[in-house]
Amino acid sequence: MSHTPSAGTQATVLEKVIDFVDERVGLKLLAAKMLNEPVPGGSRWAYVFGSVLLFIFIMQAVTGVLLMFYYVPTADHAYASTQYILHDVDYGWFLLSYHFWGSTAMVVCVFAHMSQVFLWGAYKKPRELIWLVGLALFGIVMGFGFTGYLLPWDQRAYWATTVGVEIMDKTPVIGDFIARFLKGGATPGQMTLSRFFVIHVMVLPAALMGLAGLHLFLFRSAGPAGPFRGTPEELKAKTDYFFPRQIWKDIVGMAAVFACICALAFWEPVVLLEEATPDPGDYHPEPEWYFLFLFQLLRLKMFSGEFGQFLGAMALPGAFMALLAALPFIDRDPERNIFKRPIALIGWVVVMAAILIFTISAIINREFLD
Amino acid sequence: MQPKLKSKVRCADQEIGEVTKVIMDPLSHEISHLVVSVNGSGQRQVPMSVVQTVTDDLVQLRSSSAEVMALPPFKRDDYVTTHEVEIPHLEDHIHVTPGEVLVPFPELEKNVKRRTFFANLTHVIGLFIGLPLAFPVLKYLMKPMYAPFDNGWLKIGNVGKIKADDAGTQFKFKRKVKEAYLPEAEIEKNVWILKATPAVLEKVYQGKDMEFRDATGKTIWTNKKDVPYVAFSGKCPHLGCGFKWRQHKVLGQVFLCPCHLSIYDASGKVLDGPAPRPLDPLPIQVSASGEVQIIDMEFKAGTKSQTRIV
Numbered sequence: 001m002s003h004t005p006s007a008g009t010q011a012t013v014l015e016k017v018i019d020f021v022d023e024r025v026g027l028k029l030l031a032a033k034m035l036n037e038p039v040p041g042g043s044r045w046a047y048v049f050g051s052v053l054l055f056i057f058i059m060q061a062v063t064g065v066l067l068m069f070y071y072v073p074t075a076d077h078a079y080a081s082t083q084y085i086l087h088d089v090d091y092g093w094f095l096l097s098y099h100f101w102g103s104t105a106m107v108v109c110v111f112a113h114m115s116q117v118f119l120w121g122a123y124k125k126p127r128e129l130i131w132l133v134g135l136a137l138f139g140i141v142m143g144f145g146f147t148g149y150l151l152p153w154d155q156r157a158y159w160a161t162t163v164g165v166e167i168m169d170k171t172p173v174i175g176d177f178i179a180r181f182l183k184g185g186a187t188p189g190q191m192t193l194s195r196f197f198v199i200h201v202m203v204l205p206a207a208l209m210g211l212a213g214l215h216l217f218l219f220r221s222a223g224p225a226g227p228f229r230g231t232p233e234e235l236k237a238k239t240d241y242f243f244p245r246q247i248w249k250d251i252v253g254m255a256a257v258f259a260c261i262c263a264l265a266f267w268e269p270v271v272l273l274e275e276a277t278p279d280p281g282d283y284h285p286e287p288e289w290y291f292l293f294l295f296q297l298l299r300l301k302m303f304s305g306e307f308g309q310f311l312g313a314m315a316l317p318g319a320f321m322a323l324l325a326a327l328p329f330i331d332r333d334p335e336r337n338i339f340k341r342p343i344a345l346i347g348w349v350v351v352m353a354a355i356l357i358f359t360i361s362a363i364i365n366r367e368f369l370d
Numbered sequence: 371m372q373p374k375l376k377s378k379v380r381c382a383d384q385e386i387g388e389v390t391k392v393i394m395d396p397l398s399h400e401i402s403h404l405v406v407s408v409n410g411s412g413q414r415q416v417p418m419s420v421v422q423t424v425t426d427d428l429v430q431l432r433s434s435s436a437e438v439m440a441l442p443p444f445k446r447d448d449y450v451t452t453h454e455v456e457i458p459h460l461e462d463h464i465h466v467t468p469g470e471v472l473v474p475f476p477e478l479e480k481n482v483k484r485r486t487f488f489a490n491l492t493h494v495i496g497l498f499i500g501l502p503l504a505f506p507v508l509k510y511l512m513k514p515m516y517a518p519f520d521n522g523w524l525k526i527g528n529v530g531k532i533k534a535d536d537a538g539t540q541f542k543f544k545r546k547v548k549e550a551y552l553p554e555a556e557i558e559k560n561v562w563i564l565k566a567t568p569a570v571l572e573k574v575y576q577g578k579d580m581e582f583r584d585a586t587g588k589t590i591w592t593n594k595k596d597v598p599y600v601a602f603s604g605k606c607p608h609l610g611c612g613f614k615w616r617q618h619k620v621l622g623q624v625f626l627c628p629c630h631l632s633i634y635d636a637s638g639k640v641l642d643g644p645a646p647r648p649l650d651p652l653p654i655q656v657s658a659s660g661e662v663q664i665i666d667m668e669f670k671a672g673t674k675s676q677t678r679i680v
Contacts, residue, residue: 032454038396076555159611163629166609166671176670180515186679187668190549191514223458236397241455279542279558279604280612284628298609299630304644306674309608312644369628 035243040226042238043246046120047224048253049113054212055254056106059261060144061205063099071151073197075190078153079275086270097265103145105261107290110141118348121336122225128328130218133211135325140208145288147200150193158276159285161188161196167298167313187278228336284369286362293358296365371424372401372465378428379406379416381435389429392466393449396457401464404429405444413444514550519678521590523655523663526561529599530660536570536636538562538602538615538625545666560604561652561664562615562625564636567598573637574600574651582653582665591653591665600638601654601664608632608645610671625649646674 011019022028039047070089072081085092114134117123123131150161165188169179184191226235240246273283287295294317297303303312331344338345377389390413391405404416416431416438423430431438452460482488526543533539541563544556566574575595582591593600602625606613611629618624618633621641625634633642638649653665668680 029453032450033456036450036455038455038457040397075549075552159629163609163611169670170672177515181511184514185517185549189547190552220456221458223456232397236395239396277558278612279560285611286629295630298644301644304646306646306672309644309646309672365631 035241035247037220037224037242038239039224039242039246040239041230041235042240043242043249044227045249045253046116047246048250049109049116050219051250052253052257053106053109053113056102056109056257056261057208057212059258060099060102060106063095063102064201066095067099068201073151073193075153075193075276078151078193079272082152082154083272086272093269094265097269098261100270101261101264101268103148104264104289105257106141107145109257110138114138115348115352118344119338120225120228121338121341121344123328124331124334124336125328127218127222127225130215130222131328132325133215133218135321137208137211137215139321140204140211144200144204144208145290147196147204149288150188150196151200152270152272153193153276155273155276155280155283156286158188158278159280159283160287160291161192163285163295164287164291165192170310170313172310172314188276225336228338284366286366289359292362293355296358296362299365371426373404373421373424373429374427375466376427377424379404379431380428381431381433381438383434386435386438391444392464394452394460394464396455396460399457399460399463401466406438408439411439414438414441415444416441519585519667519680521584521665524666526662526664528660529563529565529656529662532563532565535565535567537623538564538636540604540615541601541662559666560612561666562602562604562613562649563654563662564600564602565598566600566636570637571595571598571600573635573639580651582667591655593651593653597654597656599654599656599662601652601662602638602649603652603668605650605668605671606632606645607647607650607669607671608643613649646672647676650676 018027067085070081070085070092072078082096085096087093117131117134146161146164150157165179165182168182169175171178180186182192182195183189184195230238274281286292294313297316298309298312300312303309331341333341335341373389373392375389375392378385379387379389387406387408389404390407392401393403393405393415394400395402401418403418404421406414406416408414416433420431420433421429422432524543524545526541531539531541539562540560542558542560545559546554547557548554564570575593577595579595580593581589582593584590604612606627606629608627608630611627613625613627613632613634616624616626618626621633621635623636624641625636625638626632627643627645631643632640632645634645634649635641638651640648650667650669652667655663657663666680667678670677670679
């Protein structure tokens, strides 16, 4: 709500400056519009994930820019410059570790955000487009993880990329082109590093900012879905504006995530392996933890051979993403209560359990390799 | 019909004022109240439930003027305007404005006959800007993607280090690479060399000499089926990790890839795991003094057939 200083009291310098800008761009109206968004059924802790994701992204951008002050994206300097950040630059270890754990937090919050929207039935009409753009954003976050992983140019980085690109190579028809395009050749090298770097620091951030803006615009056009229970009267009675209660919950969520990332960066700082080389030595290649379930899936006998591999590495994840994209158009029942949507509830539990089981079995498998 | 601003408001007994504001329900997007400016004595908030009829310029109420006067005064501070709040589509179906708000059409715009033509032309010109760029940009990005194969022989060590027959021995070697503008660099690679017994050799070559061809199909080397030394590329044919020579509880001594647990016997044959084809033998020659030379080749992983990529 806009408050103009009442007549008689002297306006402070700050108020004068604000009024000056307001007169030209309608700042107060804009702020009011941003903050006065009714949240049907009232603010909730369950709604914090979107704002928290925006916060994590901003922090990733800030720490990412800071890392680029020292990082050099060349095959002969990437590893040394990363080690320099870790061991010589004041607080370099912290910024790099924050960036690393921030990416993990991003993936965790994306899962939480998507789960919340899914369980609340918030992807349904009229919010189909928000869901679709959200899926694209999910892909971009995964792309960030994949491209960023190569940049330190250590053995972990090299082998995750080698295997990851080999998987993309299995795309029908265009696989070989995509793999060579990403690697900038037949094997990972300088060209790969250059490509992943520019994708990580320019292409994906631009795409993410554009799509996140679209995501928010679409969200504001449709309005928040609100809880799946309650009569219109009950919802109306509990409704409040985005500011202050929801913003309060959001900022507490951000602070909690910030504290977690800092703690992880502090107690589990990034440690690099040997510099990247096509000879793995004693290192057992493994992807980042959020790709572990897919990694473990590809060990299964049913996904062996050329066709099995296509099935496990491309067809299955592809079909799953296609199903998610088609979800609001298949599931047209307006019922949003998750306890009245048994297939959706069971589906979610099964997917989560499968991811959990495969991740754990991948971790257990580690022991048998040494 | 919806009540309009400035409409006169008449009670059951007499006219009492005019509509100055309307209040919307944020949930149903319907008008819930009218704010009536009572002639000379402030504003009252009148629920729509007491509205009997609405005509073009008159709102007829069921209540008497005394009942309306008895309503509490309207409190402006309890409300925000629709401009200050973000409720999607709130204004879509309310028509409370006293009339349309208009601005004149510019003179020059009045007789433009070719609006669609101009719109399409804009797209065409945009296309003419973009199209010539597409091919150069694609070629620009594709520059390093396809490199010719290097068929030079590399010295990688002496067979003296092989301790047993039919056991994988890793030979590490350094290979010089010159990538684009970068100074020449060395990368570490490895191959596995086997001193095979005739039985294993038979499994590798299946009684035939193995020919290696270059891109044009010309034979560059032939591995003779009776030379006991076999070299396997260090790259796992499943998804390209590096495999090891390991003791397996059930299968004995095997090649095992730690990534997706593909297992191969000494001849490179797949025993277990997801690999789609056996290990890839490389061109090898061993001199009289035991010096090993190979041609370093890599093949696409994950396919049943061999496709050379390096």
